[in-house]
Amino acid sequence: MATVGTADGEARRAGRQAAGHPLFHRLSRTGLASKGVIYLLIGALAVQIGLGDGGAEADKNGALETVAARPGGTFLLWLLVVGFAGLALWRYAESAYGQPLPGGRKATKRLASLARGVFYTVACLAILAFVLGRGASSSDDQSKEWTARAMEQPGGRWLVLAVGLGLVGWGVGNIVNAARRTFLDKLDTWRMSPRTRTVVTWLGVVGRSARGLVFGTAGIFLAHAAVTFDPGKAKGLDGTLREFARTPAGPWALVAVALGLVVFGAYTFCEARWRKVETTRR
Structure with a gap:
């Protein structure tokens, strides 16, 4: 038992050292920049759709x-x-070690980070599959397929409804946090000049609100699919x-939301520069 405990302690120390290494921090910031690229492109494609080019998938x-x-x-x-x-x-x-924020070691914070880790793992594998030539279906097809498969299972309809309502709640939370500007707590704002902080703040308010609106709306469609027992109503x-x-606003509503996603992509580049990523610091 002592040997197992010693090995576990050594493993945790090794993990802590790895997570605290500057190269790991650079890798984290590279990831944030990569997310920014994806959102910039999705927003740009959606702008094209709003302006009449309906062939691209946003x-x-x-x-x-x-790319x-x-x-x-x-x-x-x-x-x-x-x-x-x-x-x-x-x-x-x-x-594993908590977020570098007040209360960042709470179980709820750690579980949220774990869920995001799983999400980004799935995204990474999807991009890898694309690079290897295996391709991927559109987000709409994937959403409808997942919804249909889930509804075939016992209790699957309730699972779909829970996921849809979860997305709605997450989207609303993004909008509220953007309005309250709590996202600034995650940034090293002391390293910014007053003018830079103002720009970053408004990029975050606009961009995070747009992202919350889009994913909250996707959650509404998913919940509607569960309520009507119709997977075809789910949308990616x-x-x-x-x-x-x-x-009623027509294509200009799409253009406005799409530009919001472009702004979020730009804000994510700011996160790549100033986000607190040192998970093991005290």
Whole structure:
């Protein structure tokens, strides 16, 4: 038993040292920059849709196809794989050692980081599959397929409803936190000049609100699919964005939301520069 305890202690110390290494911090920031690239591209594709080019898919798959079509695209795609792997590892480190924030070691904070780590792991594997030529279906097809499979299982309809309501709550939480500007607690704002802080603040308010609106709306469609027992009503990111063009404001509503996602991508680059990523600091 003592040997097992000693080995466990050594493993935790080794993990703590790895998570506290400057290279690990750089990898985490590379991941944030990679996320920024994806959101910039999704927002740009959605703007194109709003302006009349309906052929592009405004989701992760569309963003990856855009990168692949550029010179050096394969190299850039591998950088995205590494970046999202860094995001996942960073979140797992937070789940193990706590977030570098007041109360960051609470169980709820650690569980949230663990969930994000799993999400980024799935995203990383999806990008890797794309790089290896296995392709991927659109976000709408994936959403409908997942919803249909889930509803076939006992209690699956309630699971879909719970996920949809969870997305709605997460989206609303993003908007509230953006309005309250609590996201600034996660940044080393003391390293910014007053003018830079003002710019970063407004990028965060606009960008995080837009992201919350989009994913909250996606949650509404998913919950509606559960209530009506119709998987076809579920929508992925691309389908959700296109729905904004069907509002009374027309395509300009889609353009406005899409520009908000572009702003969020720009804000994420600010996070790559100033986000607190030192999970083991005290």
